[in-house]
Amino acid sequence: MKKYGKSYIHGNFIGTTYKEYEIFLKFSIVGASGILVNMGCLYILTEFFKIFYLFSSAIAIELSIISNFILNDIWTFKNERNGNFFVRMGKFNLSRIFASVINVFILLTLTIIGTNYLLANLIGIFVATLFTYVTSVLWVWKR
Structure with missing residues (x-):
């Protein structure tokens, strides 16, 4: 019965839940940064390099995917690599x-x-x- 006490609940439910929220928050922050990378690259490639916007979009999407991966790998999931x-x-x-x-x-x-x-x-x-x-x-x- 003791294993279902306060320390069990805190260690196995609240602690785990907090950790999952923390990881999801970091994941979301990285995702938001990916939007900035995507939009910035799309704008620069289209407006300054005069690349057709659909091609610019494909490049911008891939660059945001790469930046999101790197940030998630070194920050969000640094202990899970x-x-x-x-x-x-x-x-x-x-x-x-x-x-x-x-x-x-x-x-x-x-x-x-x-x-x-x-x-x-x-x-x-x-x-x-x-x-x-x-x-x-x-x-x-x-x-």
Whole structure:
């Protein structure tokens, strides 16, 4: 009976929950920085280098994926790094491709049924973020 006391609950429920919130918060901060990288690269490549915006977008997306991976690897999941760096990066990139498909699918589906495209995109981003967090925890960094 003692193992279910206050210290058990604190050590196995509250502590674990706090750690998961901390990791998700870091993951979200890194994701927000990725938006800045994406938007900045898109603007610079399109406006200054005169690259067609769809090509600029593809480059900007990949650069934001790489920056997000590096920041997550050295900060968010610094204690979870196992295996080869490039294998983790490949898994991270692949999960982001699937997340993009999820995001676009939700955006398209919701706009077809009459949802405002901005709200539909926000919902798609939220669902894709949950997907990328789960794949990061369970597959890329295997917690």
